[in-house]
Amino acid sequence: MTDSTNSSYDVAIVGAGPVGSLCALAHARKGARVALLEANPKAAGRLAGEWLHPPAVRMLQENGISLDACPHSSEGNGFVVFPDDRSEPIVLPYSSGALGMTCEHSELVSTLHDAMEDNSQVQFYRGARVQNIENGRITYSIDGTQNSLATDRVIGADGRASIVRKSLGLPPERLTCSRMIGVVAEGIDLPHEGYGHVILGGPGPILIFRLGDETVRIIVDVPLDHWTPRDRVAMLTESYAYLLPESVREAFVRALEAGEFQAAGNELQLRATYGTSRRVLIGDAAGHYHPLTAIGLTLGFSDALTLAAQPDFRVFTAKRIEAVRMPERLALCLYETFADYRAEIVAIRQATYRRWRSSSKVRGQTMKLLACEDMSLTRLGLTSFRIVVRAIASTLPKSLNLDAWRRAREVTKALLSRVGHLLVAIRNLRLTSKAPLDKNTRLWTSWSRSLLTSVQPQERESRKTNTADSMTPSSTRDAMRRATDRLVDMQRADGSWEGEMAWCPMLTAQYVILSFILDEKLDPRRRLLVLRQFEHTRLPDGLWGLHEHSHPYLFVTTLVYVAARLLGVDKDDPLIAKAGQFLQTEDLLGIPSWGKFWLALLNLYDWKGLNPVLPEMWRLSSRIPLHPSNWYCHTRLIYMAMSVVYSSRFQAPVTPLITALRTELFGDNFNRVKFAKGRTRLRKEDVFKPPTIRLRFGFLLGRIFEKIHGKSFRAECVQTLVEQIRWELQNSDHTSISPVSGFLNILALWLQDPEDENCRKALARIEGWIWEDDAEGTRITGARSASWDTGFALQALSELPDRTEVKHAVDLGTEFLASQQIRESFDGFQTAYRSDPNGGWCFAGRWHGWPVSDCTAEAVLGLLETRPSALNDEALRESIEFMLRSQNKDGGFGSYEARRSTYGLEWLNPAEMFGESMTEKSFVECTASCMAALALSRQRLPSDVDEKAQLAISRGESWLRKAQRSDGSWRGVWGVQFIYGTSVS
Numbered sequence: 006m007t008d009s010t011n012s013s014y015d016v017a018i019v020g021a022g023p024v025g026s027l028c029a030l031a032h033a034r035k036g037a038r039v040a041l042l043e044a045n046p047k048a049a050g051r052l053a054g055e056w057l058h059p060p061a062v063r064m065l066q067e068n069g070i071s072l073d074a075c076p077h078s079s080e081g082n083g084f085v086v087f088p089d090d091r092s093e094p095i096v097l098p099y100s101s102g103a104l105g106m107t108c109e110h111s112e113l114v115s116t117l118h119d120a121m122e123d124n125s126q127v128q129f130y131r132g133a134r135v136q137n138i139e140n141g142r143i144t145y146s147i148d149g150t151q152n153s154l155a156t157d158r159v160i161g162a163d164g165r166a167s168i169v170r171k172s173l174g175l176p177p178e179r180l181t182c183s184r185m186i187g188v189v190a191e192g193i194d195l196p197h198e199g200y201g202h203v204i205l206g207g208p209g210p211i212l213i214f215r216l217g218d219e220t221v222r223i224i225v226d227v228p229l230d231h232w233t234p235r236d237r238v239a240m241l242t243e244s245y246a247y248l249l250p251e252s253v254r255e256a257f258v259r260a261l262e263a264g265e266f267q268a269a270g271n272e273l274q275l276r277a278t279y280g281t282s283r284r285v286l287i288g289d290a291a292g293h294y295h296p297l298t299a300i301g302l303t304l305g306f307s308d309a310l311t312l313a314a315q316p317d318f319r320v321f322t323a324k325r326i327e328a329v330r331m332p333e334r335l336a337l338c339l340y341e342t343f344a345d346y347r348a349e350i351v352a353i354r355q356a357t358y359r360r361w362r363s364s365s366k367v368r369g370q371t372m373k374l375l376a377c378e379d380m381s382l383t384r385l386g387l388t389s390f391r392i393v394v395r396a397i398a399s400t401l402p403k404s405l406n407l408d409a410w411r412r413a414r415e416v417t418k419a420l421l422s423r424v425g426h427l428l429v430a431i432r433n434l435r436l437t438s439k440a441p442l443d444k445n446t447r448l449w450t451s452w453s454r455s456l457l458t459s460v461q462p463q464e465r466e467s468r469k470t471n472t473a474d475s476m477t478p479s480s481t482r483d484a485m486r487r488a489t490d491r492l493v494d495m496q497r498a499d500g501s502w503e504g505e506m507a508w509c510p511m512l513t514a515q516y517v518i519l520s521f522i523l524d525e526k527l528d529p530r531r532r533l534l535v536l537r538q539f540e541h542t543r544l545p546d547g548l549w550g551l552h553e554h555s556h557p558y559l560f561v562t563t564l565v566y567v568a569a570r571l572l573g574v575d576k577d578d579p580l581i582a583k584a585g586q587f588l589q590t591e592d593l594l595g596i597p598s599w600g601k602f603w604l605a606l607l608n609l610y611d612w613k614g615l616n617p618v619l620p621e622m623w624r625l626s627s628r629i630p631l632h633p634s635n636w637y638c639h640t641r642l643i644y645m646a647m648s649v650v651y652s653s654r655f656q657a658p659v660t661p662l663i664t665a666l667r668t669e670l671f672g673d674n675f676n677r678v679k680f681a682k683g684r685t686r687l688r689k690e691d692v693f694k695p696p697t698i699r700l701r702f703g704f705l706l707g708r709i710f711e712k713i714h715g716k717s718f719r720a721e722c723v724q725t726l727v728e729q730i731r732w733e734l735q736n737s738d739h740t741s742i743s744p745v746s747g748f749l750n751i752l753a754l755w756l757q758d759p760e761d762e763n764c765r766k767a768l769a770r771i772e773g774w775i776w777e778d779d780a781e782g783t784r785i786t787g788a789r790s791a792s793w794d795t796g797f798a799l800q801a802l803s804e805l806p807d808r809t810e811v812k813h814a815v816d817l818g819t820e821f822l823a824s825q826q827i828r829e830s831f832d833g834f835q836t837a838y839r840s841d842p843n844g845g846w847c848f849a850g851r852w853h854g855w856p857v858s859d860c861t862a863e864a865v866l867g868l869l870e871t872r873p874s875a876l877n878d879e880a881l882r883e884s885i886e887f888m889l890r891s892q893n894k895d896g897g898f899g900s901y902e903a904r905r906s907t908y909g910l911e912w913l914n915p916a917e918m919f920g921e922s923m924t925e926k927s928f929v930e931c932t933a934s935c936m937a938a939l940a941l942s943r944q945r946l947p948s949d950v951d952e953k954a955q956l957a958i959s960r961g962e963s964w965l966r967k968a969q970r971s972d973g974s975w976r977g978v979w980g981v982q983f984i985y986g987t988s989v990s
Contacts, residue, residue, distance in 0.1 A: 014040040014128070017143055017156035019135050019169050021046075023054065023110075023302060024288035025162030026117035028309035030068055033126035035313055040154055041121070042133040042145060044163075049114035052187040052267040055222060056081060056201060056214060056299035058376035059103035064306045070120055075112040077217040081105035082199040083372055087248075088358050089206035089779050090533060095361045096197065099376060100369040107201075107214050107222070135163075138172040138284065159284045160312065162305075165272055167290035173280055179272040182295055182459040183209055183344070184232050186241060187267040188223040190256035195221060203297070203343070205354075206779075207245045210297055210343045213253060223249075223257055226271065226297065226344065228458070238262060243545060247579070271295050273337075273460065275452075276329050279308075282318035292329070294336035295459060297343065303377045304329060331382045334431065335374055337456060338389070345458040346780035348412075349396075349420035354779075356396040393424060406769065411499075418498050426455035454494065489805065492798060493814045500817030501850075502798040503791040505776045505784070509551045510542045511561050512744055512785035516771065517568035518603055519748050522657055523755055525768065532572050537782030539565050540580055547583025551918075559591055559688045560600040560918065567607065567666060576669055585669060593670050594683030597691050597917045601683065602647065606752075608656040608663050609670060614680030616915070617707035618644065618651040620722040621714065627838070631913070634838035635906040638855070640922050641838075642733065642742055645726055646749030652723050653756045687917060694920040697912040729837060730754060731763045736831045738852035739766040744774040744785050789849035792825045793860050796846075799867035808871075819872040822864055825851045826880055840890055840902035844883030858891035858898045859931040862938035869941050878946060885942055888935045889957055896960030897927020897968070898935045921978075929968055929975045936961045 016032050018025045021043035029041045057065070065072065072078045083098035083105075099105060108116075121127045130147065137144040144153045161169025165179055195202060195215060202213040209226030216222050225245050238261045246258050260266055276292030279285055288305030308325060315321045342354050361368050370388070373379035400416045402409035430452040453460045496502055513535055520527055527535065544550055548557035549565045566584045570576065576585050594614065596604070604610035623645070625632045633641040657663065667675040684704070687695065696704070730750045733741060741747030747767065754764035776784045799818050802811050830843045831854070845856025846864040865884050868876040876884075893904045902925055910923040939958050969975055 012153070013155045014038045015156070016040070016158050016160060017042065017154060018160045018162055019143075020161065020163030020167075020288075020290070021114075021118070021129065021131075022049070022162065022164065022288075023113050023117060024305035024309055025160075026114065026121065027065070027068060027070075027306055028160060028162055028287060028313065029127050030070075030117070030120060030124065031310050031313035033121075033124050034068070037126065037313075039127045040130060040143075040156065041127055042130045042135060042143070044132065044134040046131055049111040051110070052185065052224075052269045053110045054296065054299070054302045055107055055110050055113070055216065056302075057106045057108065058299060058303045058378075059099055059105050060377050061303040061306050062104065062106045064310055068310075070116060072106055072108045072113065072116060075108050075116060075217075077109035077112055077220055079107050079215040079217060080199060081107050081201060081214065084201040084203055084375075085197045086358075086361075087202065087204040087206070089354070090358075090530075091206070092358070094197070095358065095368075096200065097361065097368050097372050097375075098200075099372050100378070103376070103378070105376070107216055109216050109220075135168050138169060141283065158282070161280065161284065161286045161290040162288050162309070164289045165274065165293055167286065169280070169284055170286055170290050173284055173286075175278065179274045179293075180460060181229065181270050181272050182340075183229060183271045184227045185269055185271055185296070186225045186227060186261075187269070188225075188257055188260045188265070189216070190221045190223060190253060190260065191219050193221055193252050193256055195252070196250050201299075202250075204248050205343055207248050208780075210340075211245060211248060212297065213249075221253065221256075223253065224296075226295075228344070239545070247540075276326070276333060279318075279322045279325060285312060285318065285321075287312060291325075292333070294333065295340040297340045298332075298336045298375060300332045300336055300375075300377060304332060307377075328380055331374065331380050331385050332377050334382070335385060337452075337459065338427075339375075341456045341459050346778050347419065347457065348416045348778060349423065350458075351779045352396040352400050352416055352420065353392060356392045356399060359395065359399075360392055393420065396420065406772070409772070415498055423455045423457070426452075430455055454490070485805070489802070489811060492801065493811055496798070496814055496817065497791075500795070500819075500821030501791040502794040502818070503789065504794055506786045506788045506790055507784065508787035509555075509561060510539055510549055510565050510784075511551070512748075512774075512787070513538050513783060514561075514564035514568035515603060515748050516744075516785050517571055518564070518607060519752060521571045522606060522752065523759075523768070527572070531777075531783060534777055534779070534783040536569065536572060536574065536580065537779075538784055539569055539782070541781045543580075548587055549584070556690060557587070558918075559588075559593075559595065559691050560597045562587060563593070563596055563600055563670070564603060567604070567609065567670075570662065570666055570669075576665075588670055589672075591688065592686070594678070594680070594686045595688035595691070597687060598915060599918070602651075604670075606650070606655060606657065607666075608659055609666055610683075611678075611680035612651075612654050612656075614683035615651070616684050616704040617711050618648045619707055619710065619714075620648040620652055620719060620726055621710070622648070623726060624722055630906045630908045630910060635924065636910065637922055637924055638901045639742060639746065640916070642746040643749060646730060646746055646753045649723055649726050649730070649753040650749060650756065652719060655756055692917050694911075694914050694917060696915065696917065699912050700915065703913070727753065727757055732833060732837055734763045734767050736834075736837075737854040738773075739763065739770045740773055740853065741767070742853075742855050743788060744771070745787075747771070747774070789853070791850050792822065792846045792864055793848050795822045795825075796860070796863035796867035799871045800863070803867075803870035815871050819868055819875040822846075822868055823875040823880070826864070826884065827851055827854070827856055828880065828883065842887075844880075844885070844887035846884075855901060856887060857900050857931075858888055859900070859928075859934035861887055862931075862934035865938040866934075866941060869945060873945065881942055881946060885939065885946075885954060888939065889954065891931070891935070892957055892961070893925070893927045895927055896932075896962075896964035897929075898931040898961065899925040900928060900931055901925065927964055927968075928979070929965065929977055930979050932961045932965055932968075936965075 015037040017040040018029050019042050021041050025041060029039045032039050081104065083096070086095045086097065088095065121129060130145065132147050133145040135143055135145045138159055141157065142153050142155050143159060144151065146152070159169055161167045163169060195213065198215065204211040204213065208228050208231045211226070212224045214222055225241060231240060231244065241261055242258055246254050249257055273294060274292045279291050287308035289301065291308065293301060307328065311324055312321050315324065342350060342357060361371065374385055397417050397420060400413040402413055517535060542549060542553070544557060546557060549561040550556055550558045551561060562584050566581050566588060569581045574580055598615060601610050601615050605612050605615060622631070622633055627634045633644055671678055685701070730753055734750060741750050751764055751767045754761045758764070773789065774785050776786050795818055799815065799822065802808065802815055805811065808815060825846055827842045827845050830841050831839070834841060842854065842856045846861045847853040847856050848860050861884050865876070865881070888898070891898050891903055893899055904925040906924050911921065914920065914923045916922055936958050939954055
């Protein structure tokens with residue numbers, strides 16, 4: 006029925022969505038006089054619940070509601086999960102042949118409204134906007150006319166922004182965990198008809214299901230950090246479309262480009278209360294979760310029917326709190342399992358996959374829990390416990406590799422920490438439910454420490470927008486506390502902090518090529534994750550560059566294409582098909598020299614097409630500026646290993662794959678290519694610093710020397726460099742200064758002896774350069790940074806007004822950082838053309854063996870500002886001496902060492918793609934950091950920071966002033982140029 010003149014009711018229900026409507030019908034069947042108020046009838050068309058588990062379907066049927074006649078409805082047999090590792094989909098059918106149902110939300114609401122039309126017990130107030138609820142009376146307005154009605158009980162079924170909830174004085178804020186985009190596609194088939202498709206592997210999960218014979222719903226979960234206001238369609242297309250089945254992909258992209266999609270927020274509100282006996286909350290007004298598990302309608306319908314059957318509020322509340330415990334935990338944890346890409350959750354996800362694949366009984370039990378047919382919290386707990394145990398077991402390495410065991414320990418620690426916080430959060434929720442009107446400030450904090458992806462404290466917000474003017478001392482303190490908690494949570498078990506030093510896929514491609522040459526096959530999972538990295542770093546045009554904002558590079562695209570083919574990817578595979586087309590239109594002879602070098606190793610290029618890399622250069626007098634010892638350390642070490650490899654002219658055997666690649670890169674005329682002409686040919690888009698005239702003349706002299714050099718003299722030079730490479734490996738824990746030269750060092754030793762002990766150790770230590778996860782795949786990082794990051798983390802904690810709560814973190818951090826100082830000189834460092842490393846800190850850790858001036862300075866600052874006793878006087882003196890050894894003649898400080906050449910050598914730069922890489926120079930960052938550390942050290946050891954050190958500070962200050970630009974800024978090198986350079990100065 007519609008509007009009546011009655012103004013007194015047994016029950017008044019606010020909200021006429023599916024839950025409110027079913028609640029009205031259920032109460033009417035019990036003989037109650039019901040008022041149903043709906044403020045916005047158009048709300049039924051929003052993106053909301055459309056999947057009904059079997060219990061929800063049964064509840065509707067038992068109340069005379071059938072959805073079979075709805076044109077946009079279908080049966081649901083369960084779900085199919087498409088794992089993020091691209092393995093076989095896992096089918097999860099409902100148990101015992103039970104059927105769920107999908108129905109377009111507006112049709113579901115319309116069907117329920119139709120059922121009320123002939124029910125004289127229900128009076129439906131359309132467009133009734135509730136303004137006030139007080140003393141058993143509801144004041145509302147319709148079209149601006151104010152009315153009121155009396156009722157014995159108000160039921161809030163008005164969703165997440167419930168006015169009934171607000172009238173109870175309950176905290177209005179909800180936590181936005183993610184956003185979702187909904188798209189409707191017509192006339193397409195699904196791989197598993199009758200099932201909901203849960204597709205993983207993107208930034209967030211994707212849910213696809215059928216709505217009627219011709220319609221398919223696609224719902225994409227978008228994490229908050231991906232919800233960018235600009236070019237959102239491009240983000241969705243690039244990040245999600247490739248994951249979709251081919252039958253769906255085109256329709257999805259077409260709908261996005263046409264703007265035919267809906268958007269909504271996914272919000273969390275835990276069920277800590279159902280209100281009071283006079284104002285009862287049900288459905289989303291009582292609590293709501295991420296819609297991935299589709300339990301919202303099932304729980305809401307159950308709320309409605311339980312309340313109608315059991316009017317005693319205390320009994321109703323007790324039943325519902327007990328009933329929702331299992332599905333609530335499952336909803337929270339399952340989304341976290343599917344959406345989080347941290348190593349510990351990846352282990353959980355993989356263990357879940359394995360358990361599902363193990364037996365149909367396990368899959369059936371999972372669906373009973375998901376569909377709310379089995380409400381046993383004990384069974385959920387036991388299932389979760391088994392998965393956690395299996396996840397931990399899967400992380401344990403099968404070798405004695407210390408790095409692997411260290412990673413296993415870190416993953417296990419993180420996992421157990423999150424489980425512990427989860428148990429605390431569950432306990433806090435139960436305590437809150439016993440005193441529902443008391444605001445428990447610890448509730449969300451405890452959940453946020455366990456569910457790091459979905460419950461982020463910094464995203465918790467009321468519906469009001471915060472502005473700078475709304476910031477108060479208390480909110481500032483809260484921000485400080487949350488930031489501190491986050492920083493402490495990121496600390497590793499050994500006391501360090503470390504973030505990833507992201508680099509381009511060039512290194513990952515070289516890793517694949519090196520493994521191919523050495524016949525070190527990648528295991529299936531590593532292969533999969535390497536390809537995922539290539540996929541993740543691919544530019545929108547299907548090519549690759551030096552970074553995500555780069556233009557396409559022939560160099561990087563070629564190496565990635567070749568690496569993918571070496572891993573078994575077909576040339577027509579979508580991953581590299583566009584790259585293959587690009588390479589066919591480009592002149593491969595124009596690839597920069599570094600690319601020519603790697604292609605020559607694979608027998609895809611001729612060594613004649615490279616400019617000479619002469620090992621004899623190292624036999625020049627070191628007093629001559631051209632001697633490599635006067636170059637920047639990274640450059641000279643790359644040249645050293647490259648000259649050894651160049652001297653061998655090694656090329657991989659020709660196989661069918663190599664033959665195919667020759668054709669794909671050069672067409673059918675590989676044997677007729679004049680490679681010698683490629684020595685000076687360079688694609689201008691790849692070149693940052695083209696070879697100078699003087700360098701080209703040097704190349705000419707080198708080619709002449711190649712024709713006349715003595716073989717025995719070259720062999721002697723090569724052998725000397727091989728010994729030097731061994732020394733470098735032995736004094737860098739067999740990692741080398743970076744993976745760039747490290748790969749070349751491995752190759753140089755392997756060419757001398759494939760069983761060389763140092764070569765095998767270095768090969769194993771490649772793992773130390775690898776960052777790996779399911780989201781972005783396998784990355785070869787440009788550097789490790791534990792000492793550097795820990796120094797800054799400690800400095801940040803030192804700024805806290807009260808450090809008592811972080812004492813343990815500070816103790817661990819200072820202990821780690823103090824242990825990373827190099828406290829001895831390396832034997833032979835002078836003959837290795839090295840600066841004395843004693844007293845310094847490396848960017849990575851002591852094991853790296855290459856200390857840096859500003860890494861040393863920031864470590865000293867971190868220790869002196871948090872725990873001065875961690876650094877004894879002798880250690881501090883040695884650090885001061887190391888920093889002073891790094892000062893240049895102009896007063897500025899170099900990075901690894903002081904500048905050695907008084908002459909500019911940039912004209913000699915053969916890198917082509919990179920500039921300013923031939924000599925050490927004075928850096929703003931290094932100078933400012935060393936000055937700050939020396940000044941603070943003076944307070945600790947005034948007698949040791951003597952006139953020499955004071956002079957160094959004065960000279961550094963003078964250089965900094967000269968380096969300042971006219972606009973007041975300083976140009977940095979190691980960070981975001983001017984912002985970083987100015988901030989450290």
